[in-house]
Amino acid sequence: MDAYSAPQVPDGTGEHLIAVPATASGAEGARRVLSVLQAFSPQRHTLTARELAGLTGIPLPSMYRYIALLRETGLLAGDDHGAYRLTPRIIGLARAAEAAETFIEIADPVMRDLVAECGETVIFVRLIARVPVCVHRVESAHHLRATFEPGQSLPLLRGASGRVLLAGLPDRVRRECLAPLAQTDPAEAERLEEAIAKVAARGWATSEEEIDRGVWAASAAVTDGQATVAALTVPSPLVRSPSALQERLLGQVRAAAARLSALIAVQGPVSADSAEPAR
Structure with a gap:
């Protein structure tokens, strides 16, 4: 078997048992990130942070954090006017x-x-x-x-x-x-x-x-x-x-x-x- 074992975590996201309670914070964050991506469409291909917040219901301060994450992963790009668009990586x-x-x-x-x-x-x-x-x-x-x-x-x-x-x-x-x-x-x-x-x-x-x-x-x-x-x-x-x-x-x-x-x-x-x- 594996000689390596990562530091154990009591409860986390991934391979978990139904009977073991798990925090929902990570899942909620993932849902919010996905909702940001899903806010874009052929008709709404460029959106500001305020527009994204309005479409998703995510508070504006939180929206800026999600935008930063998506830009860091290369899925979102911004312009000089504060508007954002999906990148070809999608x-x-x-x-x-x-x-x-x-x-x-x-x-x-x-x-x-x-x-x-x-x-x-x-x-x-x-x-x-x-x-x-x-x-x-x-x-x-x-x-x-x-x-x-x-x-x-x-x-x-x-x-x-x-x-x-x-x-x-x-x-x-x-x-x-x-x-x-x-x-x-x-x-x-x-x-x-x-x-x-x-x-x-x-x-x-x-x-x-x-x-x-x-x-x-x-x-x-x-x-x-x-x-x-x-x-x-x-x-x-x-x-x-x-x-x-x-x-x-x-x-x-x-x-x-x-x-x-x-x-x-x-x-x-x-x-x-x-x-x-x-x-």
Whole structure:
């Protein structure tokens, strides 16, 4: 199993159990950011901060923070008159969404087979604008289970899914993703780099209580024959995945990811401008 384990967090956003209360602040912030993007249309392609606040109901001071975040990520651009517009990077996200739809059609039966085999929820995670996003899930029938909503983001620097996706990135892009951590905690960034190198070599990762209390997860890389395009992940309550059963569950995830990779490879490699694939 993984020698690396990120600092544990009692409760967070990502691989969480229904029975474990989680804060909604992160989800609310994400909803607000999305509402800012959705305020634009062909008829309203340029908007001021005040106009965006009026359309979304977000207070103006908060709106300026969201605008700054979207400009920092390259999704929004402003002019000298205080008006903002979407950037062409949105086109890349749209193409990534189209690719995700294609992948979902291929992945769904494989994921259902894996749920039937292991009895746990299975999620399909893609990196969109350098954020791991659950684009599809197939839930288990257990009352106590890890749960996700399609479209939900996961931490990039914590958890098995994040490490698998980081391992699939080009070196330059990965360094950029790790740069903030390297500035605040160089030792932790170095440990994470070493762990990612191991994940890149073997194609899988595991995590235990890195994102939420009581959850162990196994994740394996899904490729298109040339690059990592997604992570196939099974988050499981520790009460049903003690150490004696983890190897079996990991093997099931790896086998399903290999099967899915073979199916996706038939479709051909993902276009470089529809995602941010590994090389």
